[in-house]
Amino acid sequence: MDPMEALVRSAVQAWTVQVERGEKRFGGLTDEQLLVSVAPGRNRLVYLWGHLIAVSDDMLPLLGLGERSYPELEAVFIRQPDRAMEQVPSQADLQRWWTDVHGRLAAGFATWAAQDWMGKHTRVSDDDFVANPLRNRLSVLLSRTSHMAYHLGQSALAS
Amino acid sequence: MDPMEALVRSAVQAWTVQVERGEKRFGGLTDEQLLVSVAPGRNRLVYLWGHLIAVSDDMLPLLGLGERSYPELEAVFIRQPDRAMEQVPSQADLQRWWTDVHGRLAAGFATWAAQDWMGKHTRVSDDDFVANPLRNRLSVLLSRTSHMAYHLGQSALAS
Numbered sequence: 253m254d255p256m257e258a259l260v261r262s263a264v265q266a267w268t269v270q271v272e273r274g275e276k277r278f279g280g281l282t283d284e285q286l287l288v289s290v291a292p293g294r295n296r297l298v299y300l301w302g303h304l305i306a307v308s309d310d311m312l313p314l315l316g317l318g319e320r321s322y323p324e325l326e327a328v329f330i331r332q333p334d335r336a337m338e339q340v341p342s343q344a345d346l347q348r349w350w351t352d353v354h355g356r357l358a359a360g361f362a363t364w365a366a367q368d369w370m371g372k373h374t375r376v377s378d379d380d381f382v383a384n385p386l387r388n389r390l391s392v393l394l395s396r397t398s399h400m401a402y403h404l405g406q407s408a409l410a411s
Numbered sequence: 412m413d414p415m416e417a418l419v420r421s422a423v424q425a426w427t428v429q430v431e432r433g434e435k436r437f438g439g440l441t442d443e444q445l446l447v448s449v450a451p452g453r454n455r456l457v458y459l460w461g462h463l464i465a466v467s468d469d470m471l472p473l474l475g476l477g478e479r480s481y482p483e484l485e486a487v488f489i490r491q492p493d494r495a496m497e498q499v500p501s502q503a504d505l506q507r508w509w510t511d512v513h514g515r516l517a518a519g520f521a522t523w524a525a526q527d528w529m530g531k532h533t534r535v536s537d538d539d540f541v542a543n544p545l546r547n548r549l550s551v552l553l554s555r556t557s558h559m560a561y562h563l564g565q566s567a568l569a570s
Contacts, residue, residue: 253544255529259418262545266553291450291568370414385412386421394425397553398560405561406568409450 256366260390263369264361267393270400271354274304277407278350283343288410297410299334300403301346306330308353311396315389316374317360322349369393419525419549426552429559430513433463436566437509442502449569456569458493459562460505465489468512470555474548475533476519481508528552 253261278286278301286298295303306325312318320326328337369390372381381387412420437445437460445457454462465484471477479485487496528549531540540546 255526256415256418258529258544258547259415259422259525259549262547262550262553263418263422265545265550266557269554270557291453294450294568366418367414370417385417386424388417388421390418391421391424394421394553394556395428397557398425398429401557401560402564402567405564408561409453409565409568 254366260366260369263390263393263397267397267400268358270397270404273404274301274350274400277404279347281343283340286343286346287340290406290410295334295406297407298340298346299329299337300407301350302329302341304400304403305346305349305353307396307399308357309349311357311392312353312360314373314375314392315357315360316371317356321352321356325349413525415525419528422528422549422552422556423520426556426559427517429556429563432563433460433509433559436563438506440502442499445502445505446499447569449565454493454565456566457499457505458488458496459566460509461488461500463559463562464505464508464512466555466558467516468508470516470551471512471519473532473534473551474516474519475530476515480511480515484508 278297281297286301287296289296290300302325305322306329309320309322309325310330312320370385370388372378372387373389373392376384376387437456440456445460446455448455449459461484464481465488468479468481468484469489471479529544529547531537531546532548532551535543535546
């Protein structure tokens with residue numbers, strides 16, 4: 253395998269591991285189980301799941317893979333804290349959104365050559381990218397991988 | 412910047428971000444604050460910090476960067492759950508271990524060319540590595556980055 257290809261595949265694999273863990277954590281829950289908090293007074297599972305979906309959805313435009321599927325999630329799961337939402341989404345809806353967004357990301361990644369990961373993400377200017385070539389698509393993937401792991405660690409505390 | 416160099420630097424940066432967040436989370440705590448649990452009945456901060464140090468220390472032999480500095484931490488912070496330890500280490504000791512281990516890792520990484528990250532880690536056989544070239548040093552770094560983020564997410568819940 254070409255070394256650069258292997259590097260990129262290692263990073264995509266690290267992302268995929270977290271997505272699979274998210275699926276395992278949230279996929280089989282009931283609507284009631286989603287209302288459990290990870291610790292007293294802290295976020296509920298439903299909020300963490302919605303938050304992860306909203307952040308992944310935003311990776312689509314950030315990486316140049318198209319528009320978001322569910323732009324309305326940003327207001328509820330990123331800009332607002334938990335317990336501010338008027339209506340809690342059902343597990344079935346969240347599951348559908350989760351599957352759709354991560355399917356779109358995986359399909360997009362599958363079309364890229366290793367070199368494409370070194371391209372700039374869409375929220376950095378040409379000048380800033382020249383000054384800091386680490387503001388590339390791969391860095392976005394890596395930071396979102398850590399972000400998902402961070403909240404999965406919290407989600408594991410709810411029982 | 413050479414594309415492969417940029418890829419590797421992006422990954423090392425993602426790791427360094429987590430190490431810096433760990434420093435920020437645990438670095439300024441008192442011995443008493445380290446005894447706070449992240450949720451009722453869950454791990455205390457002292458255990459999570461020791462666990463992260465023990466896992467990072469083990470990266471040294473795993474990546475071929477030398478022997479562990481503190482092999483005795485494995486029994487206490489990896490093989491045993493929290494609250495099984497006879498004596499809780501002081502914040503000052505944990506701080507010293509944390510700084511030493513992550514300093515050794517950073518110094519080792521600084522000596523590697525991008526290509527070195529594609530080499531196999533020390534716990535995969537030559538045959539298995541040929542069959543799966545993703546069992547490389549970079550994959551170890553990425554999985555440990557996610558592992559640290561996972562526990563930092565939990566640590567953030569303790570107040």
